[in-house]
Amino acid sequence: MATTTYLSNPVVTINSVDLSDQCSAATLTRTVEALESTAFGSTSRVYTGGLENNELTCTLYMSYAASETYATLAALVGTQVTVSVQPTSGTESATNPKFILTGAYLEALPVMNASLGELSTIDITFQGGVYSADVTP
Numbered sequence: 001m002a003t004t005t006y007l008s009n010p011v012v013t014i015n016s017v018d019l020s021d022q023c024s025a026a027t028l029t030r031t032v033e034a035l036e037s038t039a040f041g042s043t044s045r046v047y048t049g050g051l052e053n054n055e056l057t058c059t060l061y062m063s064y065a066a067s068e069t070y071a072t073l074a075a076l077v078g079t080q081v082t083v084s085v086q087p088t089s090g091t092e093s094a095t096n097p098k099f100i101l102t103g104a105y106l107e108a109l110p111v112m113n114a115s116l117g118e119l120s121t122i123d124i125t126f127q128g129g130v131y132s133a134d135v136t137p
Contacts, residue, residue, distance in 0.1 A: 008087065011084075012085050013084045014072060015072075019058075022063060022068060023058055025057075028054070028099050029057075032052050033051050035048050035049070052128075060124065061119055062113065074111075077108065079105075081106060085098070093135060099131070101129030102129055102132070103128065108125075109122070110122040
């Protein structure tokens with residue numbers, strides 16, 4: 001049984017631009033690739049940690065206004081950026097850490113995703129980058 005929970009209200013920052021007001025979902029996955037190190041005579045497979053291969057996926061409302069989604073992301077395709085997410089909008093702390101990917105790569109940007117009568121959203125994925133968690137304000 002869960003003893004603590006929180007109401008999600010993340011802060012999403014891409015290259016120092018706060019896009020929280022355009023973001024409806026963010027998932028940061030920290031992955032350390034498994035490298036097999038099984039030796040002769042072993043009776044089961046053995047693994048050791050390899051390179052990190054982190055990923056941040058965001059769902060953003062598409063806006064073409066200045067300083068909004070398209071204007072912020074268009075020039076970042078094919079480049080390395082710094083992205084950060086925080087579980088809630090409160091002060092950074094041990095219970096509200098800021099998770100940072102430095103040098104994450106943005107491979108693709110859907111420039112339009114439209115359906116009649118619906119808010120336009122896009123999903124973007126930042127790949128790789130050096131992971132860190134900052135718990136100090």
